[in-house]
Amino acid sequence: MNTNDYENRIAVALGDFDGMHRAHSTVITGAPSSIIYCVNNRFSLLQKSIFERRYPNAVFADFDSIKNMQGEDFIEKILIEKYHAGVILCGYNFRFGKNASWGALDMRRYLEKKDVWVRILEHLDYEGKPISSTRIRNELESGNVCKANEMLGYNFTFESEVIRGDMRGRKIGFPTANQHLPEGLVVPKFGVYKSAVTLDGRRYDAFTNIGIRPTWKVEKPLCETHIFDYDNTLYGKTVQVELIDYIREEKEFASLEELKEQLENDKSSII
Numbered sequence: 295m296n297t298n299d300y301e302n303r304i305a306v307a308l309g310d311f312d313g314m315h316r317a318h319s320t321v322i323t324g325a326p327s328s329i330i331y332c333v334n335n336r337f338s339l340l341q342k343s344i345f346e347r348r349y350p351n352a353v354f355a356d357f358d359s360i361k362n363m364q365g366e367d368f369i370e371k372i373l374i375e376k377y378h379a380g381v382i383l384c385g386y387n388f389r390f391g392k393n394a395s396w397g398a399l400d401m402r403r404y405l406e407k408k409d410v411w412v413r414i415l416e417h418l419d420y421e422g423k424p425i426s427s428t429r430i431r432n433e434l435e436s437g438n439v440c441k442a443n444e445m446l447g448y449n450f451t452f453e454s455e456v457i458r459g460d461m462r463g464r465k466i467g468f469p470t471a472n473q474h475l476p477e478g479l480v481v482p483k484f485g486v487y488k489s490a491v492t493l494d495g496r497r498y499d500a501f502t503n504i505g506i507r508p509t510w511k512v513e514k515p516l517c518e519t520h521i522f523d524y525d526n527t528l529y530g531k532t533v534q535v536e537l538i539d540y541i542r543e544e545k546e547f548a549s550l551e552e553l554k555e556q557l558e559n560d561k562s563s564i565i
Contacts, residue, residue, distance in 0.1 A: 318385075362392050365395060458529055
């Protein structure tokens with residue numbers, strides 16, 4: 295393999311890649327046409343359906359089948375025999391092997407004898423601290439969606455099927471697309487968000503309420519999105535919603551008129 299140019303080597307990027315935040319992106323851009331090997335497939339920040347479309351070169355590991363492999367076996371059987379890796383890309387804190395006993399430097403020392411290059415990417419900071427999936431989840435749960443989006447490198451996004459609601463919004467001029475949050479995705483702080491929805495190639499401004507609706511309670515958190523300048527039926531369609539900014543907390547209303555007044559204020563704060 296000594297005669298291979300860097301561009302001709304098969305590169306494998308290793309990591310959890312939960313959400314593929316900005317620090318993850320530095321790993322996968324480290325070589326052309328990397329295979330993205332997702333080790334622990336949590337998908338709490340970016341659901342798998344969206345991940346697969348954005349990163350068609352991703353491979354999703356069966357974590358149960360690799361978590362007890364010795365470090366040498368993981369390298370030999372997965373990286374070399376299965377994927378013929380000539381370049382390995384990973385973050386400084388990547389660990390693998392049974393009981394996470396191997397680190398990135400251990401892998402580099404093992405593979406340098408086999409002429410396989412290991413590039414270890416340092417942490418990427420935001421506001422003086424390393425970007426991590428844990429930090430992003432905490433910001434979303436606290437309503438700090440702008441900070442979460444800055445660390446993600448894109449707006450926090452989810453998609454699910456539009457279900458039928460109780461039609462109260464339509465009665466007061468604010469029809470909504472009602473959705474449940476995807477299973478396993480972090481639940482952002484309940485409240486109203488400035489949002490965006492893309493339909494038929496056009497991006498629409500919107501606002502989204504996430505929560506249990508204190509006035510007309512639901513048992514399971516519900517996402518209700520009012521899409522500006524759009525009035526077509528979306529029942530049964532899978533719709534993608536981006537959360538852009540946190541506007542306010544959920545509140546209880548004494549009447550539909552009071553709700554309508556609040557929604558008009560919400561909309562005017564966005565336009």
